[in-house]
Amino acid sequence: MNAILLIARREIGVRGRTKGFRYGMLVTVALVVVLAALPKILGGGDDYTVGLAGQRADRLQAALAAQDAQADDLTVKVKKYAGTAAARKAVAAGEVEAAIVDDTTVISKTTVGSGLSVLLDTAHRIAATEANLAAAGLDPAKVAQAQQVAPLTEQALEGSGEQAAIRQGIALVIVVVLFMLLIQICTWVAMGVVEEKGSRIVEILLTSVRPWQLLAGKIIGLGVLGLSQLIAIAVTGLVAAQVSGSIPELPDGTYALMARVVLWFVLGYAFYGAMFAAIASLVSRQEDVSGVLTPATMTMMVGYLVGFLAVREPDGALAHVLSIVPPFSAMVMPVRSAVSDVPLWETGLAIGLMVLAAAGILALGGTVYRRAVLRTGARVRWREVLRAAS
Amino acid sequence: MLEIDGLRKRYGDLVALDGAGFTVRPGEMFGFVGANGAGKTTTMRIVMGVLEADGGAVRWQGEPVGFATRRRFGYMPEERGLYAKMRVAEQIEYFGRLAGMSPAEARSSADELIERLTLTERRDDEVAGLSLGNQQRVQLAVALVHRPELLVLDEPFSGLDPIAVDALAGVLAERTAAGVPVVFSSHQLDLVERLCDSIGIIKAGRMVAGGTVAELRARESRKLLHIVVTGAAPGWTDRLPGEIVSKTDRPPAGESAETARYDEVVLVPSDDQEALRVAGQAGQVQHFGWQRPSLTEIFREVVA
Numbered sequence: 001m002n003a004i005l006l007i008a009r010r011e012i013g014v015r016g017r018t019k020g021f022r023y024g025m026l027v028t029v030a031l032v033v034v035l036a037a038l039p040k041i042l043g044g045g046d047d048y049t050v051g052l053a054g055q056r057a058d059r060l061q062a063a064l065a066a067q068d069a070q071a072d073d074l075t076v077k078v079k080k081y082a083g084t085a086a087a088r089k090a091v092a093a094g095e096v097e098a099a100i101v102d103d104t105t106v107i108s109k110t111t112v113g114s115g116l117s118v119l120l121d122t123a124h125r126i127a128a129t130e131a132n133l134a135a136a137g138l139d140p141a142k143v144a145q146a147q148q149v150a151p152l153t154e155q156a157l158e159g160s161g162e163q164a165a166i167r168q169g170i171a172l173v174i175v176v177v178l179f180m181l182l183i184q185i186c187t188w189v190a191m192g193v194v195e196e197k198g199s200r201i202v203e204i205l206l207t208s209v210r211p212w213q214l215l216a217g218k219i220i221g222l223g224v225l226g227l228s229q230l231i232a233i234a235v236t237g238l239v240a241a242q243v244s245g246s247i248p249e250l251p252d253g254t255y256a257l258m259a260r261v262v263l264w265f266v267l268g269y270a271f272y273g274a275m276f277a278a279i280a281s282l283v284s285r286q287e288d289v290s291g292v293l294t295p296a297t298m299t300m301m302v303g304y305l306v307g308f309l310a311v312r313e314p315d316g317a318l319a320h321v322l323s324i325v326p327p328f329s330a331m332v333m334p335v336r337s338a339v340s341d342v343p344l345w346e347t348g349l350a351i352g353l354m355v356l357a358a359a360g361i362l363a364l365g366g367t368v369y370r371r372a373v374l375r376t377g378a379r380v381r382w383r384e385v386l387r388a389a390s
Numbered sequence: 391m392l393e394i395d396g397l398r399k400r401y402g403d404l405v406a407l408d409g410a411g412f413t414v415r416p417g418e419m420f421g422f423v424g425a426n427g428a429g430k431t432t433t434m435r436i437v438m439g440v441l442e443a444d445g446g447a448v449r450w451q452g453e454p455v456g457f458a459t460r461r462r463f464g465y466m467p468e469e470r471g472l473y474a475k476m477r478v479a480e481q482i483e484y485f486g487r488l489a490g491m492s493p494a495e496a497r498s499s500a501d502e503l504i505e506r507l508t509l510t511e512r513r514d515d516e517v518a519g520l521s522l523g524n525q526q527r528v529q530l531a532v533a534l535v536h537r538p539e540l541l542v543l544d545e546p547f548s549g550l551d552p553i554a555v556d557a558l559a560g561v562l563a564e565r566t567a568a569g570v571p572v573v574f575s576s577h578q579l580d581l582v583e584r585l586c587d588s589i590g591i592i593k594a595g596r597m598v599a600g601g602t603v604a605e606l607r608a609r610e611s612r613k614l615l616h617i618v619v620t621g622a623a624p625g626w627t628d629r630l631p632g633e634i635v636s637k638t639d640r641p642p643a644g645e646s647a648e649t650a651r652y653d654e655v656v657l658v659p660s661d662d663q664e665a666l667r668v669a670g671q672a673g674q675v676q677h678f679g680w681q682r683p684s685l686t687e688i689f690r691e692v693v694a
Contacts, residue, residue, distance in 0.1 A: 006487050014475055201471035203440045204532065207460045208488040374440055 003209040007217025012224055015188060025229060032237045035173070037244035048116050049077045051099030051107075053087040056127045060100060063123035070151055076119065100124065163251050164339075168311055170254070171338035174261055175307035177233055178331050181265065183300060185226035186272045190280035190289055192218055197373050198284045211370040219273045223266070230265055234258050260347075261334045267351070268330030270358040272300060278365035281372040282380045292379070299327065307331035314340040324350045326357035391415050392437075392540055392571055397446035399432055399595075406432045408595035411446065414540075414571040414588075419562065421586035422575040423685075425693055429595040430575040431468045434544050437573075438465045450540065461489055464538030466546050470529050474518035478509055481517060482531045489536035496535065503531040506561055523554040530558055534565070541565060543574040547581055559585055583685040591692050599692045606688050615657040615665060616681040621650040622673030629668045632659035650674075656681060 015021055052060050061078045068076045079096055081087040087099040091107050098108040098116060106112060106120055126147055133143045196202040196214075205214055238254070241247040279292050290297075306328060310319035314336045322328040323336045329350040336342050371385040392414040399407040407429045414420040424430050435441040437448050439460050448455045473481055479500055486496030504513050507527040512520060517528060530546060541562070547555050562572055562585070576582050582589060583603060591599040599606060614635065619626075627637060634657050641652040651673070659665045669675050683691075 003488060006484070010476075010484060014473065018475070195473075196471075199471045199474075200467045200469045201473060203435070203438070203467040204465055204471055204485065205488065206440065207438050207463060207465050208485070208490075208536075210457070 003213045004217040004220065007209070007214060008221035008224065011192065011218055011221025015222065015225060021225070025232065028229065029232060029236050032233050033240040036237045036240035037246055039246040046071075046115065047075045047077075048098075048119065049079065049096045050116075050120065051079050051081055051087045051090050051096035053081040053083055053099065053101045054103045056103045056131060057100075059127040059130060060103075060123050063126040064119065066126075067119060067122060074119075103127070166247055167251055167339050170251075170257070171311045171335045172308075173237065174338055175304065175311065175331055175335050177230065178261070178265060178268065178334065179300070179304040179307070181226050181230055182268055182272055182330075183297070185222050185269060186276040186296075186300075187293075188222050188225075189219060189273050190276040190293060191286065192222070193277050193280040193369070193373070194283060194286055194289050197281060198286065202373050206374065211373060212366050215274075215277055215366055215369050219270075219277065223269050223273065226269060227262070227265065230262065234261070257334075257338055260337055263351070264330050264334045264354075267354045267358055268327060271327045271330065271354070271361050272296065274358070274362045274365035278361075278368040278372075281369045282382075282385070284379075288379065300331075303328040303331040307335045310335040311339060314342075324353065326350075326354040329354050391451060392573070393447075393449040393452075394433065394437065395447045395449065397433060397436055397448075398444045399429075399436065399441070400444055405595055407436075407443070407446075409446070410592055410595055410597055412590040412597060412600055414573055416571055417566050417569045418571050418587045419566050419585055420571065420573045421582035421589045422573055422592065423577070423579060423582055423589060423689060424575075424592035428592045428693075430592060431544055432595075433592070434465075434542050434573070434575065435467075437542055438463065440467075462536075462539045464533035464536065464541045464543075466529055466533045466541075466543040468544040470525060472517045472525060472528060472532065475516055477514050477516055478520070478528055479504060479513040481528065482535050485532045486535040491536055499535050499537065500531070503534055503561075507531055507557055523550055526550055526554065527557065530561065534561065539570060541570060541572040541574075543572065545576060546574050547576055547578055555581065579685045579689055589685070591689060593693050599688070603685065606685070607682055613658050614681040614683060615655075615659050615662060616677060616679055617653075617655045617657060617665070617669050617675070618677035619653045619655075619669050619673040619675055622653055624651070626668065626672035627653060627655055629672075630655065630657055630659070631661045631664045631668070632657050634658075 050064065054060075057080050061080070064076045064078060068074055079090065081090060081099070084101040087096075087101050088107055090096050091099050091109060094109075098106055098112050098120065100106055100120060100123075103124075106117075112120065130140070130143050130147065134140050193215075196205065202214070209217075238250065238258075242250070275296050276293060279296055280289055283289060283292055303322070306319055306322045309316065310323065310332050313319060319332055319336060323332040323342070324346060333342070333347065333350045337347065368385045372380040393411075394413070395411045396409045397407045397411060398409060399405075410429055410433055412420070412422075422430050422433070432441065436443045436446075437455070439455070439457065450459050453459070476484065482500040482503060483493075483496045486499055487493065491499065504510055507530065509524060509527055509531070512524055517525060520528065526546070526549070530543075533541060533543065546558060546562075550558065559581075562574075566572055566587075586603065588602045589600065589606060590597055599609075601609075615632075617630075624639075627634065634655055637653065637655040639651065639653055641654075653673070657665060666675075666678060669678060
């Protein structure tokens with residue numbers, strides 16, 4: 001046990017201090033922050049500053065304030081100007097985004113954004129209707145009262161549209177991050193195995209530790225690095241999305257979802273890590289690694305692509321089946337769980353099968369590794385290492 | 391005591407070891423020599439458990455060698471293996487810890503070796519940036535850090551300059567003085583001759599000669615007579631009984647001032663006393679004696 005810890009610690013220490021890892025981590029975190037805040041940045045924010053000039057300025061202000069009060073994610077600031085000229089100047093100077101002058105005209109630099117346009121139009125209608133009704137002799141107080149209309153309450157048959165979009169966004173991020181992390185960490189495992197085999201360090205190591213200890217230490221160490229990256233990405237992403245206001249309220253069950261993603265990462269990594277390590281132990285040179293790994297990488301790609309499809313069609317036949325079949329389930333099931341309600345038995349079955357598959361591949365990979373890692377020189381054939389214990 | 395007994399190993403049709411074996415006593419420096427492909431590396435890899443033998447046995451203190459025993463051996467493989475991205479001190483310590491040392495033990499042992507192998511200025515450098523000689527020193531430190539009971543070193547001196555050779559040899563001598571047997575292979579036979587207490591020569595997977603340097607010599611030196619005669623008439627060497635291995639009439643540089651004729655002969659005599667008489671009749675005998683063959687000569691003879 002002690003040996004495994006030592007080996008894991010070395011992997012973390014040596015890999016963790018490389019520039020590649022540190023900068024990679026920084027860039028990833030920065031990228032996640034930008035991505036999470038992007039909708040808000042691109043949307044320009046639902047904060048508006050509006051200029052008013054004209055007789056109905058007060059009424060317009062009241063109407064804007066009422067809309068502000070009804071919506072959570074909307075703030076409208078109002079600046080009043082003495083006349084059209086002053087308002088025009090304020091728009092030109094960028095003090096306000098748009099201004100209503102003479103109760104009839106909107107002034108803006110270029111076009112008025114659709115969100116703001118609706119806002120101003122509504123305010124204008126309310127103020128104008130009031131004025132018209134008052135002119136027709138109705139009691140202004142009653143008119144004002146009549147204008148108090150509660151907004152429509154939303155009742156969506158398949159969850160709210162906004163929530164569905166957010167869920168899809170999260171699912172997309174999950175599948176991309178899972179794939180990138182898995183392929184990165186598993187490649188590190190493979191390269192580490194070949195580094196040790198090719199340089200014959202393994203001959204010294206194996207006089208002190210058992211092959212399975214060496215393999216376990218390597219897989220655990222690099223796995224811890226991968227997991228820490230995953231958690232850093234998840235935490236940064238969720239915090240950034242909330243702070244920036246892109247996702248003001250996380251969909252229900254987001255934290256449970258994150259826990260599941262971590263579980264799937266661990267399972268997927270156990271499977272692919274052992275697979276990559278076993279395959280890499282067949283060759284002695286770094287330049288041969290990517291060649292022998294192609295089938296394993298392709299398997300991972302299939303999971304990734306189907307996971308990608310499942311973002312939009314979580315219950316399509318292919319996504320449905322592959323979300324249960326290991327090892328594809330590692331990337332498809334978390335996506336399905338993110339965008340739709342997966343029956344508990346399906347999740348349980350998928351996890352159970354994946355645990356079995358991972359355990360199987362760990363045992364098989366360990367055997368292949370043990371038999372192949374000391375056989376330097378030409379590529380070791382599958383048939384030689386898989387032949388029954390000799 | 392390390393006993394290697396009747397090792398056999400085949401790679402397909404190729405017989406790598408065909409009953410090779412030898413014994414190394416406590417505190418003995420054993421030089422393992424042989425042509426390329428003779429089976430040295432295969433033997434050492436079997437001793438270290440890196441390779442499995444088809445037959446034969448390796449015993450340490452009379453017991454078959456297993457994993458637990460091998461953890462107490464120090465090993466330097468044929469092709470150098472170090473983590474390029476690890477620092478010198480860190481790397482030596484790491485291998486000490488893997489072999490079961492406590493952090494403090496590993497650190498103090500690593501520090502000691504770093505100092506002893508004059509790596510102090512390089513202790514925090516990555517191994518990838520070191521010269522070949524320094525990498526080799528680190529490699530030796532890795533083999534020594536856990537204070538092994540036996541050292542198995544495959545070509546530890548190859549590619550080293552004389553100063554590095556001395557540093558390495560000094561450290562090895564310390565270990566043998568402490569009773570640790572050392573087995574090392576080398577093609578530098580002058581070095582083996584100088585350092586080793588005993589030598590084994592392997593050829594095509596079989597031991598063809600073995601023993602102390604003196605024993606090997608004693609066995610071989612009966613054969614060669616080295617005779618130097620001056621002032622003899624040409625053609626006298628034809629009367630020498632036996633087979634002439636080499637002869638020259640050119641005196642060694644620095645002794646050319648002599649005006650008299652010079653003859654130097656190396657002879658495998660059929661009758662040494664007759665040879666002495668022939669030389670004495672021919673001229674003035676300057677030198678007459680059994681030649682001590684160098685290890686290189688013994689090696690050539692044995693392996694030929």
